[in-house]
Amino acid sequence: MEIQVDKQEKYIFIETFGCQMNENDSERIASVLKGMNYRVTDTIDKADMIILNTCSIRDKAEQKVYSALGRLKKIKLNKPNLIVGVGGCVAQQEGEKLLKRAPHLDVVFGTHNIHRLPTLIKEVNIKKNRIAATDFYNSIEDSFSDVYADDSLTDESKRVKSFVAVMRGCDNFCSYCIVPYVRGRELSRRSKDVLADVNRLAESGIKEVTLVGQNVNSYGNKNQDISFSELLQTVCKVNGIERVRFITSHPKDLSEELINLFGDEEKLCRHIHLPVQSGANIVLERMSRGYSREDYLNKIYKLKQLYSDIGITTDVIVGFPGENESQFLETMSLVKEVEFDNIFSFKYSPRPETKAAAFGDQIPDSVKEERLRILQDAQREITLSKNKAMVGKIVDVLIEGRSKVAKVKKGTNNNQFTGRTSCNKVVNILEQSFGLTDEDIGKILQVRVERASYNSLLGVVENQMHFSG
Ligand code: 5AD
Ligand code: SF4
Numbered sequence: 001m002e003i004q005v006d007k008q009e010k011y012i013f014i015e016t017f018g019c020q021m022n023e024n025d026s027e028r029i030a031s032v033l034k035g036m037n038y039r040v041t042d043t044i045d046k047a048d049m050i051i052l053n054t055c056s057i058r059d060k061a062e063q064k065v066y067s068a069l070g071r072l073k074k075i076k077l078n079k080p081n082l083i084v085g086v087g088g089c090v091a092q093q094e095g096e097k098l099l100k101r102a103p104h105l106d107v108v109f110g111t112h113n114i115h116r117l118p119t120l121i122k123e124v125n126i127k128k129n130r131i132a133a134t135d136f137y138n139s140i141e142d143s144f145s146d147v148y149a150d151d152s153l154t155d156e157s158k159r160v161k162s163f164v165a166v167m168r169g170c171d172n173f174c175s176y177c178i179v180p181y182v183r184g185r186e187l188s189r190r191s192k193d194v195l196a197d198v199n200r201l202a203e204s205g206i207k208e209v210t211l212v213g214q215n216v217n218s219y220g221n222k223n224q225d226i227s228f229s230e231l232l233q234t235v236c237k238v239n240g241i242e243r244v245r246f247i248t249s250h251p252k253d254l255s256e257e258l259i260n261l262f263g264d265e266e267k268l269c270r271h272i273h274l275p276v277q278s279g280a281n282i283v284l285e286r287m288s289r290g291y292s293r294e295d296y297l298n299k300i301y302k303l304k305q306l307y308s309d310i311g312i313t314t315d316v317i318v319g320f321p322g323e324n325e326s327q328f329l330e331t332m333s334l335v336k337e338v339e340f341d342n343i344f345s346f347k348y349s350p351r352p353e354t355k356a357a358a359f360g361d362q363i364p365d366s367v368k369e370e371r372l373r374i375l376q377d378a379q380r381e382i383t384l385s386k387n388k389a390m391v392g393k394i395v396d397v398l399i400e401g402r403s404k405v406a407k408v409k410k411g412t413n414n415n416q417f418t419g420r421t422s423c424n425k426v427v428n429i430l431e432q433s434f435g436l437t438d439e440d441i442g443k444i445l446q447v448r449v450e451r452a453s454y455n456s457l458l459g460v461v462e463n464q465m466h467f468s469g
Contacts, residue, residue, distance in 0.1 A: 012038040013047035017065060018055025020212045020247060021183075022088055024163040025114060026053045029087065032117050044075070049083040049121075054090035056178055058349035065090045069102050076104040083124055085109065089182040093352065095134040110134035111168070111183050136184045140193075140223075160400045160442045161243075162206045164197050165189065166231065167213035172250065174277075175288045175355035176317065176348060179214055186218065191225050195234060202240035207442050208269075208398055209235065210245040217253035229257045236267040242444055243398055243422070245269045251276065252290040254299055262307050270307055271424040274299070275315035279334030280327035283320055287356070293334060300338050311423030312338065316345045318375055319368030321359035323348075328371050335379060341386055341423065343379050347372050380454060387425065387452035394462055395421045397447045399440050403428045417441070418456075426456040436461065 012033055016026040029051060030040050041047055052068055055061040069086065076082050085107040086098055092110035099105055106124045109117060113133045123129050167188040170180045198209055211232070213219060219228035226234070228246075236244050244267050249258075251274055262268055274296075278284050281292050303310055316331060335343065347368040350357035403418035417429040417436050427447055429436060447459040 008037065010036075010038050010048040011041040011043075011046045012049045012051065013041055013044050014051045014053060015068060016053045017068075018053075018057060018061060018088070020163050020210065021165065021168065021214065022053050022055060024165045024212055025088065025111070026051075027163070028114050028165075029053065029117065032114055033121075036118055036121060047082065049085065050075070051085045051087055054086060054088035056089040056093050056182060056351070058346060058351070060349065062090055062093075066101075069105065073102070073104045083107065083121065087111075087114065089178070091132075092134055092182040093178070096132045099130050099132055106130055108132040108134070110136075112137045138185060138187065140187060140190060159205065160398065161208035161210065162201050163210050163212045164194060164201070165213065166194050166211045166216060166228075167219055170214040171218075172215060172290070173288060173355075175286060175359075176320065176351065176357075178351040178354055181353045183214065186215065186222065188213075188219050188221075188223055188225060190223070191220065191231055191234065194231065195238070198235050198238050198241060202238050205240075205442065207241065207444075208243035208245065209241055210247060211235065212247055214248060215250045215253065216246050217249050217255065217258065227255075227257070229255065229261050232258075232261060232268060233265060236265045241267065243267055243269050245271065245424075247273050249274050250290075251296050251299060256302075259299070259302055259306065262303070262310065269422045269424065270309055271311040271313070271422065272303065273313045273315075276334065276338075277315060277317050278320060278323070278327070279331035280323070283323055283327050283331075286322060286359070287317075287320060293330070297334070297337070309423060311341045311421075311425065313342045313344070313424070314338075314340050316343050316375065317348050318345065318371040319348045319363040319365075321348070321356055321363065322361040323363060332375065332378065335375065336382070339382050339386065340379070341425070342383050343375075345372060345375050345379070384452070384454045387454065387457060390425065390449045390457055391452050392449065394446050394448050395425075395427065395457075395459070396444050397421055397427045397429070397459070398444050399429075399436075399442065401441055419445075419447075421457075428456055428458050430458050430460050 014026045014029060016022050038049060050072060052065060054065040072084050076084055083106050084104055086105060087109045088111060091108045095108060098108045107120050109120060110133060116133055120131050120133055123131055167186060169184040169186045171186045173180050201209060216228055219231060220226055232244060249272060262270060276296055277287055277289060279293055284292060318328060397419040399417050399419040401418060403416040419427055421427060429447060430450060446462040448462050449457045449459045451458040
């Protein structure tokens, strides 16, 4: 019998840093390498290849990558045939420099180079070359038509929900943001490719899809495809898909048409992530965001007026260059006025090539730290009180799997299940719902909320079929 080394099953371990775009890219990496007989493993010792899929949105994220890369040095020393690769935003940003910095690194592949991985890996294996591939490919045909998620990544929830990339890159050039430099110009996938992807996922049993892109509201603008609202409507029609989400929206591009869609499309989850970044007009202007505090609040009021149950989350940056105390207080007042369900808040971090990194009036870290603490403390109370207001309500929960974070009492099994509401709150199902089994994963169940904490809600399943049987 002929034995071909290439036909042997090999294992790949992927560590993903950063945003949903990267999570989706990791799935794509797994799917591209499947063709080379690599299967995903979550055991690093078993791996023939280790890939770090990296993020450089803030300096802290970038430093995490270097620490992870450092840890791989010893593993490679003990296993010389191991292939070590770095992809994602740090790979794009640093390119060849990474190879110099880490002699145990074999391949660096930028954000547009996932489709080239088989060729790059062959070159590493056969020619024993070390390679950095960071070219941008600016047509869909080159590098973006075949994007599809692979379900071989090990997270249990991946059996229920999946991300689908609808676009990549960004043309907005917000003055603090590195994304346009590391992910290139905005490029939308063809709607028929997106739809084929969603249909395939539905057939494989996926119940919830989240359409992802840096700025989904401008989907299709450049290639005269359907609008994002139309795309959402089409995706909502796919049989088997019960829930549709999207991320991230830009406040300046959030259309009336899209706002109204929350009322028209039952499958469209009542949650929007709408990054505000700052509550002060002068800061928003220096950030080049393209909207004012008032514009933002008007859109929020419209959303809240139409759908009182909508979940609204946001991103906020504190300590942007030149941000003074009263401008920071304007952010605080906006956060208190909107009462977001949650916020992701960050200290401003100067990034290479960006406009704001060259601004003269940088803020000391101690001030940023203090502002972040004040903001997070205030939001913690808002989140908690909004979660508490859910107690007693009956919510629809898509069951994603068994709860990993549940603190299981000694001597009992982990039979707590977890899922999310339409408005994106995590709900853990209390043990009283003991009738739940793995069969219920992927179902939408009605849950009565009994308790609420900052991170999640706890509830019991209402009218559970199992109880009557
Ligand atoms: N510093 C701090 N936060 C940043 N973000 C993007 N760039 C920076 C930066 N240079 C935040 C923004 C964005 C989120 C994904 O990350 O809030 O919405
Ligand atoms: Fe960055 Fe602004 Fe583009 Fe968002 S819209 S990815 S913050 S440049």
